Amino acid sequence: MINTIQDTSKVIRVENLRKSYKDLVAVDDVSFEVSRGEIFGLLGPNGAGKTTTVECLQGLRRCTSGKISVLGLDPAKNIGELRRRIGSQLQDSELPQRIKVWEALDLFASITPGENGWRKLMKDWDLESKANASFSSLSGGQKQRLFIALALVNHPEVVFLDEMTTGLDPVARHGAWDLIKEIRANGTTVILVTHFMDEAEELCDRLAIVNQGKLLALDSPFGLTSKYATNMKAAFSYEGDDLPSMEDIPQVKKVTRIGGTVEVEGIGSFVSLMAAKLVNHGIVPNDLRTRQPSLEDVFLTLTGHRIEV
Amino acid sequence: MRTLGRLTLVEMKLFIREPITMFFTFALPLLFLFVMGGVFGKMTNGGAGDFHGLSAMAFYTPAYIALVLTSVGVVGLPGHLTGYRERGVLRRFRASSLSIWRIFAAQGLVSLATAALGGIMILIAGVFVFHVSLPQNPFFVILAFLVSALSFISLGLLLGAVLPTSRAAQGVGLVLFFVMLILGGAGPPPEAMTHLMRVVGDFTPMQHAVTLLQNAWQGLGWNWMEFGIMAGILIVSLTAATLVIRRNS
Numbered sequence: 244m245i246n247t248i249q250d251t252s253k254v255i256r257v258e259n260l261r262k263s264y265k266d267l268v269a270v271d272d273v274s275f276e277v278s279r280g281e282i283f284g285l286l287g288p289n290g291a292g293k294t295t296t297v298e299c300l301q302g303l304r305r306c307t308s309g310k311i312s313v314l315g316l317d318p319a320k321n322i323g324e325l326r327r328r329i330g331s332q333l334q335d336s337e338l339p340q341r342i343k344v345w346e347a348l349d350l351f352a353s354i355t356p357g358e359n360g361w362r363k364l365m366k367d368w369d370l371e372s373k374a375n376a377s378f379s380s381l382s383g384g385q386k387q388r389l390f391i392a393l394a395l396v397n398h399p400e401v402v403f404l405d406e407m408t409t410g411l412d413p414v415a416r417h418g419a420w421d422l423i424k425e426i427r428a429n430g431t432t433v434i435l436v437t438h439f440m441d442e443a444e445e446l447c448d449r450l451a452i453v454n455q456g457k458l459l460a461l462d463s464p465f466g467l468t469s470k471y472a473t474n475m476k477a478a479f480s481y482e483g484d485d486l487p488s489m490e491d492i493p494q495v496k497k498v499t500r501i502g503g504t505v506e507v508e509g510i511g512s513f514v515s516l517m518a519a520k521l522v523n524h525g526i527v528p529n530d531l532r533t534r535q536p537s538l539e540d541v542f543l544t545l546t547g548h549r550i551e552v
Numbered sequence: 553m554r555t556l557g558r559l560t561l562v563e564m565k566l567f568i569r570e571p572i573t574m575f576f577t578f579a580l581p582l583l584f585l586f587v588m589g590g591v592f593g594k595m596t597n598g599g600a601g602d603f604h605g606l607s608a609m610a611f612y613t614p615a616y617i618a619l620v621l622t623s624v625g626v627v628g629l630p631g632h633l634t635g636y637r638e639r640g641v642l643r644r645f646r647a648s649s650l651s652i653w654r655i656f657a658a659q660g661l662v663s664l665a666t667a668a669l670g671g672i673m674i675l676i677a678g679v680f681v682f683h684v685s686l687p688q689n690p691f692f693v694i695l696a697f698l699v700s701a702l703s704f705i706s707l708g709l710l711l712g713a714v715l716p717t718s719r720a721a722q723g724v725g726l727v728l729f730f731v732m733l734i735l736g737g738a739g740p741p742p743e744a745m746t747h748l749m750r751v752v753g754d755f756t757p758m759q760h761a762v763t764l765l766q767n768a769w770q771g772l773g774w775n776w777m778e779f780g781i782m783a784g785i786l787i788v789s790l791t792a793a794t795l796v797i798r799r800n801s
Contacts, residue, residue, distance in 0.1 A: 301647055326647065326649040327649060331647040331648065333640065333644055335640050336639075336640030336643050336644035337640050337644065339562075339641055340639075341566050341569040342566060346562050350555075350558050350559060350562050350650075351650075353558040354555050354648060354649045356554075377569075393648070397648070
């Protein structure tokens with residue numbers, strides 16, 4: 244965050260980006276800006292147009308219309324210089340099956356003149372013991388670490404990570420999250436494409452919610468939840484039938500009793516008011532728990548349905 | 553240049569690690585040479601009018617050098633390149649400034665080197681095992697080999713650019729390979745083939761590479777017509793491959 248305050252220059256500007264195929268509009272009038280040092284997320288279901296959007300930014304696809312500037316460069320015109328200054332981890336891409344880890348790093352490093360720091364990168368990303376292993380023999384997590392190392396081998400100013408934790412087990416996913424935070428800590432701007440709500444919530448400084456080619460909302464995870472998912476939930480156990488009426492509290496929206504559990508939905512300060520009322524009635528639950536609204540709720544509010552993977 | 557050199561080196565190592573292409577490039581042509589040597593090896597001249605009047609092995613040695621080129625062009629290259637596209641390797645390389653041109657160039661260089669090595673192996677076996685006399689005109693043989701090799705490599709790059717999947721490349725490649733093996737000048741003696749078989753054979757690029765090499769080897773001079781056909785295949789394939797790649801990227 245310090246980075247953002249010190250240097251607010253925009254590294255990416257997208258204005259009215261549109262990409263259409265014959266009868267399909269993949270990206271429909273999308274605009275956003277990314278500041279230096281940010282982790283910026285594109286969140287949405289599969290087929291929402293996230294990958295197409297970043298592929299236009301990386302110069303892997305030509306947009307149909309709109310304006311794109313990455314590090315002040317137009318991907319359609321300065322692709323050579325742009326590719327030297329960005330790093331990419333692509334969805335559904337692989338390396339030759341029999342290439343060895345060190346060979347891949349050495350090869351990708353050879354693109355940048357004078358670059359010979361790949362050995363350190365191999366060490367940093369815990370691939371040293373796998374230096375002589377072939378790509379096809381690596382586990383999912385090791386492949387991802389190699390892809391990230393390859394994306395960083397040219398010391399990029401912006402790194403694009405597309406669905407980097409898909410297919411990883413929970414331990415490997417959390418490991419990957421730590422790696423992403425590390426990249427940003429080194430001053431690199433990160434563009435994170437994901438369909439995982441928890442991932443976006445955990446990592447992104449700001450994120451755009453994308454669905455069916457359209458950008459629906461853009462803010463920090465907290466900003467999004469406080470704007471689009473205002474209802475908070477609280478729950479506690481109570482078996483008795485003398486529960487005071489919670490609906491009297493104006494901030495309470497909904498009360499449901501399922502078995503021995505009371506679930507209350509509301510806004511603002513309803514939890515404190517509800518707790519006070521319970522205590523006044525001599526009910527002191529020892530398992531009162533609250534659930535903050537999540538991006539899941541935001542997506543539900545914005546689209547009317549849950550994210551489908 | 554540093555990147556192309558590094559890429560060529562890596563591609564060379566990958567080629568060596570791939571048993572199937574190694575087999576098709578080096579082992580299979582050599583194996584056929586020995587089979588044919590076992591069957592026809594004792595026929596020292598074509599008195600009966602077979603093999604265009606050459607001894608059987610003087611006929612087959614250049615033919616199996618051409619088979620090495622066929623193997624590189626229709627089996628090895630298309631399979632490798634379509635596999636790269638299918639598995640997203642081309643895309644991954646492209647995103648890091650390793651353009652498809654560089655990959656195709658590196659593949660071309662590796663193919664040329666392996667074809668040369670495979671050809672030399674056949675030559676050594678022909679000369680030392682089957683007592684085939686060395687080429688009458690080494691310069692023409694080398695020239696014929698280079699032109700034919702570049703034609704088949706261009707054909708391989710074109711197939712690699714056009715065929716959609718590695719399965720398709722495998723299917724198409726193997727059909728082309730076996731048709732050329734049997735009818736393209738490395739199978740039965742030409743005199744033993746039916747007219748139709750010879751007509752089909754004449755439509756295969758390999759038949760023309762075989763004749764070009766045989767003529768140069770036997771000191772019959774430079775066959776301009778066969779050279780023209782090989783050069784034509786080279787130019788057309790390379791142009792078509794370039795257009796297809798440019799359109800797709």
